[in-house]
Amino acid sequence: MTPAIEIRNLAKRFNVKQGFFGKPREVRAVDGVNLRLEEGATLGIVGESGCGKSTLAKLILGLLAPTEGDVLVAGQSLGALDRRARARLIQPVFQDPFSSLNPRRRVVDVVAMPLVAQGGLSGAEIRAQSLAMLERVGISAEMAGRYPAQLSGGQRQRVAIARALVLRPRILLCDEPTSALDVSVQAQILNLLAELRRDMGITTLFISHNLAVVEHVADAVAVMYLGRFVEYAPAKELFAAPRHPYTRALLASVLTPEPGLGVPDVGLGDAMPDPSNIPPGCRFHPRCPVAIARCSTEAPPLVGGAECHLLTP
């Protein structure tokens, strides 16, 4: 079967100028990603802030052009599809609900937009479908008549989700969809996504910093570090037995709701990596608590879903 998403050797580099006269520096935001995601699956993508998750999302959505490599959605390059077909195929839900909603339109009209653009429905049908989807995400008809600025952060995110779902797309790409939500609304949204996946077989990419949420929703998880997937595994295996040292540090940093335990220091140091100056060898070596001599010179090969010298036989 054609995979829902196939990515080959994908890279995206940005040129950033340093001051007026400074040399331009090259930021390697996505640096060699490969992926095959089957129809109906949910992939969780986790990793440090700035490691390239949103850039990868924009590449998949066709909002950015890759510097190298290809993205195929349902076997096709997005560039080959018209806007309406693309909208029925894949829909995004972004991190920041404030900037992604048109401030001059009422909520119900924001959600109706994709339906209007598709054409073929009467105004009354469009309104009814929009209100029904809003209700499904917990936005009442009264709130649907307001402007985005008159809603709280979480309410706005629910609107963004309703807008993405109103066309019943085949693939949903969520970039931090629940980080603005309180846990009861988060639970509603996660249950809703699970239901849609069961009813419509929707394929989901789920970028999140909340590892408990990822563990709950994902079939497979990709751990990203400085533009690459350093570990890729079925969710169950990854959470039960993380193999890559970065994945282990990530899981050890999770703050479970247990009072009195404080905030752990997992020994990664305070210096975050710089994507315009990727270390030689293993890109994690300056921070890796278990690095060996080879790590600073030789890039580790991909073996069994992880890139780490300690995991090569």
Place this chain on the structure above:
Amino acid sequence: MSLLEVRDLHVRFGQTAAVRGADIVVERGETHCIVGESGCGKSVTSLAVMGLLAKGAERRAARMAFDGIDLLPMNERALSRLRGDRIAMIFQEPMTSLNPAYTVGSQMAEVRTRHKGGTRRAALDRAEELLGRVGITAPGLRLGQFPHQLSGGLRQRVMIAMALMNDPELLIADEPTTALDVTIQAQILRLLAQLQAELGLGLMLITHDLGVVARVATRVSVMYAGQVVETATTAELFANPRHPYTRGLLDCLPVPGKLPPGSQLGTIPGMVPKLTEGFRGCGFRSRCAYAQPACEADIPLYGTTHLSRCVLSA
């Protein structure tokens, strides 16, 4: 004297009662976490304290004082001298408070020179140092960048560093770490704890993340439909939640190991009521399994140290 004392705060936007009874006290060196349903008035409460409510909002309170200074009669000029200086705020949406037209460096330097004077050079040095402390590498490079060139997490850390430019005594942080991954979140939380130990910083932390609350809060206040409905020390709140909403909230958490992946999570069925002007009584009653006629009257916060706004706690 408490660092921040808010008693019976009310905020209205036209006919909507966004906040209708918020009591929050923050002591020096402590972290007071505010949690609650989205839309319950957490951000509006913090904006009311800062005097930054949208035009047309009506605010009243029995008391609102910072370090003993009454904030209620203060005019905009006096408030703006406190803001960004002795009281700093990290806003929920970084893009609304970062100016897209100016570089990170010039925005951060301006915060310093406006309140403390000194040279722009010295201010930029301090900005660079703070960016480093919040875990941004090549901080010199970031000073010259514009907000849209930064990832969500970088922007958030810029906001945090900017809030610390003038060594504030009170920091109001609205979801400061939600855009950050867990390793950086841990780093920022450790930095804030260190500032508390060194400078006695008082922190009012709004967050949805009950993991963060459990690990860093001294006290927790739970808000629902515009009211603080429960306040307790952290250990007490998690061990012995009293308000039915708080109990429901704790059941919504995906807890690995306890719940199989993909299974239905606990939710709190129903919706928040429309809080128009005349609304009285417990805002949770349309969703509460214990609702009774007494819940339709206004309910005070019961208790002495562990407070709960529920007839069951009377």
